[in-house]
Amino acid sequence: MMTQKTDICNKSSREAAKIAQKANLFKGQQKKIVCAYFKGKRVMRPLKNTMQMDVDPAMGIHLAEKIIVDILSRLPVRSLLRFKCVSKFWKTLISDPYFKMKHLIHARNNQNSQKLLISQFYLGMDHSFSFYCSSLLVKDVQKLDCPLNIEQVILRIFCCYDGLSIVGVGDCSSEEFKFFLWNPSTRESIELPVPELLPRKGYCTWGLGYDLVMTIRSLRLIRKYTVKF
Amino acid sequence: MASSTTGEKKILTLKGGDNEEFILEESLVLQSELLKNMVKEERVSSIPLPSIKSKTLVKIIEYLKKHAELTPSNKEEFKNFEKEFVNVVLEELLDITVAVNYLKINGLLEFCCQAVADRIKDKSVEAVRKIFRIESDFTPEEESEFRKETPEAFEGDLDDTTN
Numbered sequence: 001m002m003t004q005k006t007d008i009c010n011k012s013s014r015e016a017a018k019i020a021q022k023a024n025l026f027k028g029q030q031k032k033i034v035c036a037y038f039k040g041k042r043v044m045r046p047l048k049n050t051m052q053m054d055v056d057p058a059m060g061i062h063l064a065e066k067i068i069v070d071i072l073s074r075l076p077v078r079s080l081l082r083f084k085c086v087s088k089f090w091k092t093l094i095s096d097p098y099f100k101m102k103h104l105i106h107a108r109n110n111q112n113s114q115k116l117l118i119s120q121f122y123l124g125m126d127h128s129f130s131f132y133c134s135s136l137l138v139k140d141v142q143k144l145d146c147p148l149n150i151e152q153v154i155l156r157i158f159c160c161y162d163g164l165s166i167v168g169v170g171d172c173s174s175e176e177f178k179f180f181l182w183n184p185s186t187r188e189s190i191e192l193p194v195p196e197l198l199p200r201k202g203y204c205t206w207g208l209g210y211d212l213v214m215t216i217r218s219l220r221l222i223r224k225y226t227v228k229f
Numbered sequence: 230m231a232s233s234t235t236g237e238k239k240i241l242t243l244k245g246g247d248n249e250e251f252i253l254e255e256s257l258v259l260q261s262e263l264l265k266n267m268v269k270e271e272r273v274s275s276i277p278l279p280s281i282k283s284k285t286l287v288k289i290i291e292y293l294k295k296h297a298e299l300t301p302s303n304k305e306e307f308k309n310f311e312k313e314f315v316n317v318v319l320e321e322l323l324d325i326t327v328a329v330n331y332l333k334i335n336g337l338l339e340f341c342c343q344a345v346a347d348r349i350k351d352k353s354v355e356a357v358r359k360i361f362r363i364e365s366d367f368t369p370e371e372e373s374e375f376r377k378e379t380p381e382a383f384e385g386d387l388d389d390t391t392n
Contacts, residue, residue: 063323063361067330067342074346081382085354085375087363187379 069093073102076113077185104162111137117165117184119157129155131167133184147180147189161208166192241268242275243290245283257293262333281328288314288325292337315344318392319360322348353387360391 072080072094080103084091093099107113118132131144146155146169154170156177163185168177179192239255243264258264258276267273278286292314299307315322326341349357358365365372376383 070342081379
């Protein structure tokens with residue numbers, strides 16, 4: 001459409017008059033006319049390929065990438081993990097950092113996407129911890145696998161931010177924690193180095209935040225220790 | 230060519246893919262950024278939209294009319310209309326979404342994309358491929374790898390229908 005527009009704009013009025021003359025010669029064959037004046041107003045010529053209707057087997061039908069991104073960025077993470085295997089193009093699209101950011105923006109504004117992360121502790125002979133994820137709107141509670149699949153573990157949530165959380169997974173006997181940056185929606189996790197300054201006894205406050213430069217989206221981990229004597 | 234004006238109201242003709250003509254008030258089409266630019270800059274009176282099926286165009290014009298009548302008092306009624314508007318088979322909804330994206334009717338585009346997302350979120354991979362007419366370019370081994378990596382995404386009752 002833009003090309004046609006520029007064409008029209010570049011034509012001087014003389015040229016336009018010539019075209020109008022030609023137009024009179026070809027009355028009844030309006031489809032062949034590039035641009036003509038009828039009753040003082042311009043009639044646009046039907047344009048081919050004005051919409052992205054090209055069929056590409058990998059991309060699918062007439063849907064432009066923009067529309068696919070617009071639709072997919074409104075889906076729950078569970079659907080996205082499934083649709084990654086639709087085609088290589090969809091997988092690339094879903095894994096793209098720009099897409100992830102768009103998805104996060106939609107999720108923030110969508111109440112259905114807001115979830116509560118719960119750590120539950122069963123007291124008993126074989127006491128156990130479990131993580132659950134619950135919707136804030138509907139009754140939908142899902143049990144989550146913990147980042148490190150070991151039996152007899154102590155699980156602790158330290159902090160959460162933008163769908164990510166810092167959890168501690170510990171061994172019952174040694175009480176030593178391993179720290180993970182965990183995405184409960186995708187079940188992805190990264191083990192964090194054990195902080196050297198972590199006090200053996202005392203309280204530790206954790207925080208997650210972003211750099212001011214949001215485009216880089218680097219996560220900053222803030223640890224604050226309060227040693228209790 | 231309907232390029233006449235009746236009183237103060239300007240009339241515009243939209244021509245659908247199958248050459249069906251739709252005559253409507255110019256003020257209605259101004260909701261579309263694309264048509265607005267054409268009308269304002271080019272002073273056109275007839276706009277051919279060959280890539281939009283007439284059936285789709287009828288639906289979009291219906292929306293434009295309802296949206297133009299929207300006032301704070303009939304908000305509920307409009308919401309119900311919107312719900313009904315997207316209550317069509319998925320293929321038709323996708324046609325509408327593509328056309329709305331082309332015409333740049335921003336509010337409606339967001340609504341359509343959300344409606345498509347709501348309709349496909351519980352679909353199986355096979356159903357989604359059929360809906361978007363995509364042929365898988367993964368090997369069966371690669372596909373089973375995905376299922377192993379995130380089994381929870383493939384669990385439960387998934388919808389195999391395409392409508």
